[in-house]
Amino acid sequence: NAGVTQTPKFQVLKTGQSMTLQCAQDMNHNSMYWYRQDPGMGLRLIYYSASEGTTDKGEVPNGYNVSRLNKREFSLRLESAAPSQTSVYFCASRGDRSAYGGQYFGPGTRLTVT
Amino acid sequence: DAKTTQPPSMDCAEGRAANLPCNHSTISGNEYVYWYRQIHSQGPQYIIHGLKNNETNEMASLIITEDRKSSTLILPHATLRDTAVYYCIVRSNNQAGTALIFGKGTTLSVSS
Numbered sequence: 001n002a003g004v005t006q007t008p009k010f011q012v013l014k015t016g017q018s019m020t021l022q023c024a025q026d027m028n029h030n031s032m033y034w035y036r037q038d039p040g041m042g043l044r045l046i047y048y049s050a051s052e053g054t055t056d057k058g059e060v061p062n063g064y065n066v067s068r069l070n071k072r073e074f075s076l077r078l079e080s081a082a083p084s085q086t087s088v089y090f091c092a093s094r095g096d097r098s099a100y101g102g103q104y105f106g107p108g109t110r111l112t113v114t
Numbered sequence: 115d116a117k118t119t120q121p122p123s124m125d126c127a128e129g130r131a132a133n134l135p136c137n138h139s140t141i142s143g144n145e146y147v148y149w150y151r152q153i154h155s156q157g158p159q160y161i162i163h164g165l166k167n168n169e170t171n172e173m174a175s176l177i178i179t180e181d182r183k184s185s186t187l188i189l190p191h192a193t194l195r196d197t198a199v200y201y202c203i204v205r206s207n208n209q210a211g212t213a214l215i216f217g218k219g220t221t222l223s224v225s226s
Contacts, residue, residue, distance in 0.1 A: 004157075042216050042217075043158070043214055043216065090157050090158070092157075101163075102148055102150070102160030102161075102162075103158075103160055104160055105158045105159065106157055107156060108156070108157050
């Protein structure tokens with residue numbers, strides 16, 4: 001199992017450009033999450049999807065959109081990138097064999113907006 | 115989420131057991147104890163979780179006291195690759211709309 005994979009690993013954007021961060025998991029998990037982590041800071045939840053076909057806002061959704069394409073894939077789109085969106089973005093999924101399962105994280109996408 | 119308290123840092127010799135403590139004296143009956151770690155520049159990694167019984171998996175063991183007010187994560191044979199920041203989180207189910215709050219954690223340094 002590859003677990004949770006994210007592409008790209010690194011990206012540099014100019015202000016106003018758009019891009020989509022891709023995330024996929026092969027663990028048959030229902031729940032998926034997008035977080036951002038700024039230097040020296042904790043995780044902040046952007047959006048999450050409790051199951052295929054549903055998405056909900058987290059704590060910091062402004063400037064982002066998401067798509068739960070199928071059970072495996074959950075993408076994050078920046079429509080018009082801003083320097084404040086410079087961050088490391090992590091995708092995570094949670095298993096439901098145990099309703100209290102831990103979250104499994106991908107390796108992250110390091111995004112710089114200039 | 116209940117508040118947790120962890121020592122800021124710990125050292126461990128390679129091959130020895132690393133015992134990382136966590137206090138969570140205000141834990142509620144429906145809250146689980148989770149452990150994660152984050153190695154520098156990598157994504158957080160889920161390690162283990164438990165409610166009141168001791169748990170073991172391929173990575174670690176989790177010992178929860180009978181009153182559930184504290185717990186210990188045990189890495190039985192620490193390696194250099196276990197050097198990371200370890201986070202103890204207390205959390206109830208279905209908090210899908212809120213981020214995991216990691217706090218400051220314990221920086222474990224494993225040396226040869």
